[in-house]
Amino acid sequence: MATSGRKGTQISKILFSPRTFKQRCSIIVPPNKMVECFIWICILLISAICSSSHGGDDYNIDGMVVNEWEFVRDSFKENFVEQRDLGASIAIYHQGKLVVDLWGGWFDxxxxxxxDNNTLQLVFSATKGLLQNIGLNMDKMAKENTTVADILSQRAGLPFISDPSEQIFNWTAMIHSLEHQRPLWPPGTAHSYHALTYGWLAGELIRRVDPKKRTVWQFIQDEIANPFQIEFYIGLPLEQAYRVSPLTLSLDDLRAMNDSMKAFYILYNDPRLHRAEIPAANGITSAKSLARIYASLITNLDDGKQKRLLDETVLNQATKLNTPKDELDFITNTHSAFGMGFTLFDQTFPMFKSKIFGHIGAGGSIGFAVPSKNLSFAYVVNQLDMTRRNPTRQRIQKILEKVSTKITADY
Incomplete structure (x- = not known):
């Protein structure tokens, strides 16, 4: 108890002592929501401390696995035993068939x-992979010298927004801001990760080129979600809100994160954000649907009854490395590997010894495909892992090693 008390005191100092916390929060949390902001942090802190004593071996693991994939269930459970996950789901498609569909842990x-299998999860930037297959065959966007390839490959020169972020819920305001913002570099000559602006750029491209002038949400429902029996929301309907598991942070992350980051992740539990269309970062889905999206990009589904979403030529174009190997990120000065809308994970998951494309979301959610193995994989989580090194690898590395061994033996 004494140890817990000391931890609570340290957290309190981190959260409430600096005057700058209120100032930083006010950037993205409206003043009239500040009380709710502080209450949310207090509840989260108390529950995080209490959860350290939550024991037992009932992790609510349920779902389906094909017989020879049973090892995934055991590895999935380990993530709860080791307290890497609070609530999560995992899904794997192999050769166009769903072979793993598991969920477990706690909603909050x-x-x-x-x-459970009715739970939906906000997956942050794992959303981005869905957008790329919409824009690949489109021509140029109406912004000077900025091509579709520049937008999809993180080379548009607009990696962040110069205007205040309280406009984040207003699509028209964000587009107006981007249209009048000077690129940081001549489009196509450099790259940097467009964490949020990617979604508005690609989404506005869809709206302007689409003859029906549909929103991103409506386009995805009409062209991808409904035909492929996928549940993926960018702009959550109000009647689905009860299904969304709230994002949470571990006690270690609460202690380590700065005040601005805490306020940022409080924002992502705001129902207004769930209802908004922020296509780069507020997709809400399940592992089953995310894995099915990636499966649809590389193969026919449902015993050939559902034809693949992209043909081989377009897929090869989308997954070609568009980042020169000697070119560092313009902002972070680090190495990146981007295709057209996808992150290329060849070096991240070397066990497959093959091309891997997909996208990771902040905190650990991920979806990707391995075309040569006819494999797609998704893992979504409600407990964000923001400070540990390689959090996604910690969650899925053992699983992927075993998956690689199995499918290598099959081929």
Missing amino acids: RSFTKPY
């Missing part, structure tokens, strides 16, 4: 409601 830190 009250530990009263299981994380």
Whole structure:
């Protein structure tokens, strides 16, 4: 108890002592929501401390696995035993068939409601992979010298927004801001990760080129979600809100994150953000749907009854490395590997010894495909892992090693 008390005191100092916390929060949390902001942090802190004593071996693991894939269930459970996950789901498609569809843990830190097959999850930038297959065959966007390839390959020169971020819920305001913002570099000559602006750029491209002038949400529902029986929301309908598991942070992350980052992740539990269209970062889905999206890009589904979303020529174009190997990120000065809308994970997951494309979301959610193995994989989580090194690898590395061994033996 004494140890917990000291931890609580340290957290309190981090959260409430600096005067700058309120100032930083006010950038993205409206003043009239500040009380709710502080209450949310207090509840999260208390539940995080209490959860350290939550024990037992009932992790609510449920779902389906094909017989020879049973090892995934055991590895999935380990992530709960080792407290890497609070609630999560995992899905794998192989050769166009769903072979793993598991979920487990808890919906939130009250530990009263299981994380189940009806649960939806906000997956941050794992959303981005869905957008790329919409824009690949489109021509140029109406911004000077900026091509579709520049937008999809993180080379448009607009990696962030110069205007205040309280306009984040207003699509028209964000597009107006981007249209009047000077690129940081001549489009196509450099790259940097467009964390949020990618979604508005690609989404506005869709709206302007689409003859029906549909929103991103409507386009995705009409052209991808409904035909492929996928549940993926960018702009969550109000009647689905009860299904969304709230994002949470581990106690270690609460201690390590700065005040601005805490406020940022509070924002991502705001129902207004869930209802907005922020195509780069607020997709809400499940592992099953995310894995099915990637499966649809590389193969026919449902015993050939559902034809693939992209043909081989377009897929090869989309997954070709568009980042010169000697070119560093313009902002972070680090190495990146981008295709057209996808991150290329060949070096991240070397066990497959093959091309891998997909996208990771902040905190650990991920979806990707391995075309040569006819494999797609998705893992989504509600407990964000923001400070540990390589959080996604920690969650899925053992699983992927075993998956690689299995499918290598099959081929």
